[in-house]
Amino acid sequence: MLKIGSFFENYLKSDSLFKEKSVLLSTYLPQEVVYREEQIQEAANILAPALRIEKPSNLFIYGKTGTGKTLSMKFILHSMEEIAQKNTIPFKAIYLNCKLKRVADTEYRLIAQLVKEFGKEIPPTGLPTDEVYNIFYGLLDQNKQVVLLVLDEIDHLTRKIGDEILYNLTRINSELKNSQIGLIGISNNLTFAEHLDPRVRSSLSEEEIIFPPYNALQIQDILKKRAVQAFQEGAIQAGVIEKCSAYAAREHGDVRRAIDLLRVAGEVAERSGSTTINLSHLDEAERKVEADKIIDAVTNQPKQFQCVLYAILLIAPKNKNFFTGEIYEVYQTICKQTRFNVLTQRRISDTLAELDMLGIINAKIISKGRYGRTREVALSCDQNIIIKLKEVLEKSLQLS
DNA sequence: TGTCCACAGGAAGATGCGGTGT
DNA sequence: ACACCGCATCTTCCTGTGGACA
Known part of the structure; x- marks a missing residue:
């Protein structure tokens, strides 16, 4: 009893390596998005009409994992929502990750989730899918408004349930009297649109933006910026960030992975009682990240x-x-x-x-x-x- | 040169569960 | 109580096929 008590005492007393750990979580939205200015501007140009209550073109975004697609889109939507709120523009942005199991992996659940975004609960099963669509239409058409619907990892959706749902979504506008809906699809798979129904393809990808991978220097810079916010000064030994970005560059410029790795390395170092993060912590973090991913997948x-x-x-x-x-x-x-x-x-x-x-x-x-x-x-x-x-x-x- | 193995993988549909509205 | 719905999981039946071997 006494022993464990003193452990907690020590734990509290010892300085954490982290200053602000949330900076390294995937949910973190930074103040600025670096090296993606071009793409963000382009997307902003395309989506801006929404703020004048006009339907923007549907947009399709391609890019490998960890190239800042999701982050950039969230960034844009966030600032659009701010502007809309300030000027009382009837604008709504909905972000959905289609990879999330039991949230957006079937037609029923996807529409149910959309309805939920409008503040109405839909039972997890039982209703006919048509009925759920009707409820959605009703809510959407209540007021005059523009809705932007972002479907992240859209390739997962169509692989599981076909592209009929996308066809339905692209046709929603013709059913609506008051509202307009704009679709934004995000895909990791660069060839995704090729095996899509031609009708869906042409209406979904009226505009396209491609996110190229970051290069090693850019990754390093991003990591450094995050690390400064996340860790105490001097917590990271020389070479750790460089090695971390080298790992990521090898994985086709996946920054998310690099940030993940850095966070886990920090946790590993902290747990071992070290006051700095060194290369061996990073190596162990890499093993741990890999193992956790697999074991997690298997137990589910x-x-x-x-x-x-x-x-x-x-x-x-x-x-x-x-x-x-x-x-x-x-x-x-x-x-x-x-x-x-x-x-x-x-x-x-x-x-x-x-x-x-x-x-x-x-x-x-x-x-x-x-x-x-x-x-x-x-x-x-x-x-x-x-x-x-x-x-x-x-x-x-x-x-x- | 044709045969034929040991599967791959598509299609359709059965089953059981947790749910709905009437 | 009842008919009906969505979904995960699994079965049944099926057609397709690369290449070693006779």
Whole structure:
């Protein structure tokens, strides 16, 4: 008791490395967005008519992850809302991330979420989708107003539920008497629009803006600016920021990742009682970020998924590469042990594809000629993650 | 040169759950 | 009580296919 008490005492007394940790969180909205002035100006030009209660052109934004798309859009919308409020312009901006599970990953939920933005609750299920649309139309058309709808990670939406919903959204305006709605799509995938229905494509991407990746120097500069706000003076040792931006530059200029890494490195350093952040903290942070991402993804999957992964973990030490059929056999024995239903191979095939998508395994479809076509699977994460995964799975599946 | 394996992966639909309005 | 809805998960049935082997 006394011991733990003094731990907290010491904890309070010791100076934190952080001055303002929230600066390093993804929710942080900086005062200015650097190196994106050009894109922001362009977007502002396109969206400005909304403030005169005219419908702006629909806008499409492309760029890899961590290139400041979301940040820039939030920045623009934020200042538009401010102006609108000051001048009592009936303007509303709605930002939705389509990647969020159970929020915006189906047509019903997306519209329900939009309705919620107007302050009305929609039950999570039960109503016909048409009905939800009607409620949305009604709310939208109550007053004369311009609504800007930002759909972030829009490629996730269409991959899951097709592009019909986008078609509906682009046609909303013709159904509305008072209001106007402008759509802004944000996509990580540069080729996203190519496999879109031509009608949707032409009306959705009336205007397009591309966000190029940041280069290493820009990343360094951004990181330095954030670090100054986030950490105590002298908390970061020389070379840490440089290495951090080098990591990010290697990952196609993903600044978000770099900022994440810096934050975790700070946490690691703090926990180890160090007064500064050094390179080894950064290395550990990188391992931790990677491991957390994977383990998080796995624990949120259904048991059957976990069974398949466990089967793979059992085979992996014996063979470097293995095939769908082998995995299925091992999976069956695991199901027997755990008293789970044995699913069909068709389903397992899909599960393997999902595992591949999550980056846990590396699956390649190969032909063994006479001996058929199959997935060649190899584990693609490093040893200490595998050990941790195995522990987590054994616990979750209640295997000894 | 054609055959044929061992799957991939599309389509449609069954099932069970948590919900709705009447 | 009832018919109906959305959704995740899974099954059934199906067509497609790269290339080693006879």
